[in-house]
Amino acid sequence: MLKEHIPERSHAMFWHVVLPIVFGAAIYLVFRSRHLLVFSWVDLVGFGDLINSLRSQIPTSLRLPDWIIFSLPDALWMYAIGMFYLILWKGMKSPVRYIWYAIAPLLGIGGEIGQLIGFVPGTFCLVDLSLCTAVLTITVFIQTKRITHEK
Secondary structure: OOHHHHHHHHHHHHHHHHHHHHHHHHHHHHHOOOOOHHHHHHHHOOOHHHHHHHHHOOOOOOOOOHHHHHHHHHHHHHHHHHHHHHHHOOOOOOOHHHHHHOHHHHHHHHHHHHHHOOOOOOOOOHHHHHHHHHHHHHHHHHHHHHHHHHO
8 A cells, every 4th residue: 555645545445435335234224124144143243232223213104215225235335345446456556456346346246147047046136236237337437537547
């Protein structure tokens, strides 16, 4: 990591990695079914009561669109992973950075396609695939602008 980029990277990590993960996790933990596997992990680490308290504060009249509840968290996590590697590798010319960056679309888009063909457990969702593809487009655009700007 180049020393002169540390404050800039910290700021970018907060906005493009930490915040999307926190927002995606909050949507998942507050609005998804309590019967999902992740909630047994939440209980195991002792946060079950806190999550139940947060969930009880949400008005029952609040109805978010399904795509926000079921698809946006995955897209936010994919965005955060992609941006993590873009920020981490900023200023470095190694072609290996593209291999690391490919992890995000492989997990997001590859996982959905894997569900479609029955290779990955779960249910294929066109909205998930669309949001993950949009996130890939956004991060590639950001990377392209960065490369152009760095030259």
